Amino acid sequence: MVYLTRKLEFSASHLYHNPALSAEENRRVFGKCNNPHGHGHNYTLEVTIAGEPDPVTGMVLDLKELKEILDSEITQRMDHRFLNYEVAELKDQIPTCENVARVIWNLLEDKIPQGHLHRVRLYESADLFADCYRYGAKGAA
Amino acid sequence: MAQPVHVELGRRYHFAASHRLHSGKLSEQENDRIYGKCNNPYGHGHNYTVEVRFSGSIDPATGMIANLADLDTFVNERVIEPFDHRSLQDEVPAFREAVPTTENLCIEIFQRLKTFPRAKLEAVRVVETSNNSFEYAGN
Numbered sequence: 001m002v003y004l005t006r007k008l009e010f011s012a013s014h015l016y017h018n019p020a021l022s023a024e025e026n027r028r029v030f031g032k033c034n035n036p037h038g039h040g041h042n043y044t045l046e047v048t049i050a051g052e053p054d055p056v057t058g059m060v061l062d063l064k065e066l067k068e069i070l071d072s073e074i075t076q077r078m079d080h081r082f083l084n085y086e087v088a089e090l091k092d093q094i095p096t097c098e099n100v101a102r103v104i105w106n107l108l109e110d111k112i113p114q115g116h117l118h119r120v121r122l123y124e125s126a127d128l129f130a131d132c133y134r135y136g137a138k139g140a141a
Numbered sequence: 142m143a144q145p146v147h148v149e150l151g152r153r154y155h156f157a158a159s160h161r162l163h164s165g166k167l168s169e170q171e172n173d174r175i176y177g178k179c180n181n182p183y184g185h186g187h188n189y190t191v192e193v194r195f196s197g198s199i200d201p202a203t204g205m206i207a208n209l210a211d212l213d214t215f216v217n218e219r220v221i222e223p224f225d226h227r228s229l230q231d232e233v234p235a236f237r238e239a240v241p242t243t244e245n246l247c248i249e250i251f252q253r254l255k256t257f258p259r260a261k262l263e264a265v266r267v268v269e270t271s272n273n274s275f276e277y278a279g280n
Contacts, residue, residue: 018202029203031210094204098148102199105146127153128209131194135145 003118004060005048008070010079013040014095017084030094038082044123045074045104051115061114073107097122101130109134149194149263150206154216156225159186160241163230184228189243190268191220191250195260207260219253243269247277255279 015038016030026034033039047070051060077087083095089103101122109117118137123129162179163172172180179185193216197206223233229241239245251265266276 016204020202029208093201096199096204098150098199098206099204102146102148121151129151130206131149131151133147133149135147138147 001050002053002060003048003050004063004066004115005046006063006066006070007044007046008075009042009044010075011040011042012078012081012083013038014083015039016094016096018094038084041124043078043100045070046119046121046123047108047117048119048121049112049115050118054114059114061112065113069108069111073111074104077107097124097128097130100124101132105132147196148199148206149196150212150260151192151194152209152212152216154191154193154221155188156191156221157186157188158224158227158229159184160229160236161185162240162242164240184230187269189224189246191216192266192268193250193254194263194266195257196263197260207257211259212257215257216254220250243267243273243275244277247275251277251279 015035016033017026017036018029021029047066049061049066053060081087083090083100087095087103089107090099093099093103101120104122105117105120108120118133120132121129161181161184162176163182164175167175195207195212199206227233229246230236233241233249235249236245239249247265247267250267251262254265255262262279264276264278266274268274
């Protein structure tokens with residue numbers, strides 16, 4: 001098995017607010033992230049595909065194809081967007097790093113034409129990230 | 142959502158500390174041979190990065206595996222405060238016996254963080270320099 005990782009960056013804004021909680025509770029739980037005007041990040045996404053290299057092309061998956069999938073599924077959907085209001089998949093979810101990573105996993109998992117999606121790692125900053133794996137499939141990095 | 146997804150929250154912390162690699166079980170010559178420059182009796186230091194990864198279910202009310210403020214407080218109290226700007230073998234009890242290699246540092250940090258009540262500690266990775274990093278997953 002070979003693991004191929006492609007990286008991309010996008011910038012987006014978000015805010016954390018749960019309408020089921022009081023204003024005070026929202027501020028206590030989410031702190032600065034509860035600012036009603038939102039704030040933004042430069043996100044870095046690493047997508048890892050696992051598979052065997054094709055005997056003819058030597059590739060696990062053609063990077064051009066992966067780039068196109070990532071562009072149409074992720075960049076066009078999320079880059080320079082307000083995640084709470086403009087990404088339908090995040091409707092009614094708090095757009096934390098964990099939830100955004102999970103949405104990205106669900107958007108990509110069935111669209112990988114060769115090999116399979118092994119890991120999605122989403123950095124919200126250099127010191128905060130979330131990883132997604134298929135349940136029970138966590139193995140080599 | 143078709144298949145359930147395993148999600149982990151990763152967080153990085155930073156501290157600076159000095160250490161000296163020296164084993165009381167070895168002779169002076171053996172220490173010098175094995176540890177080389179790292180055996181310098183006055184010690185030396187690094188800027189360490191500690192990466193921790195926790196798994197758990199995402200709380201639908203908060204969208205979080207663990208509240209970052211809770212996690213940061215826990216890690217700061219147990220690892221960053223006692224290690225930052227310290228001499229590891231002189232000021233961290235575990236390293237009076239164990240040699241403060243980054244392998245042993247990973248294990249010590251794992252032991253200190255595995256009781257975090259809100260999520261399961263999956264792994265600790267310690268970056269000693271941009272060329273060396275070590276990871277321990279508790280087994």
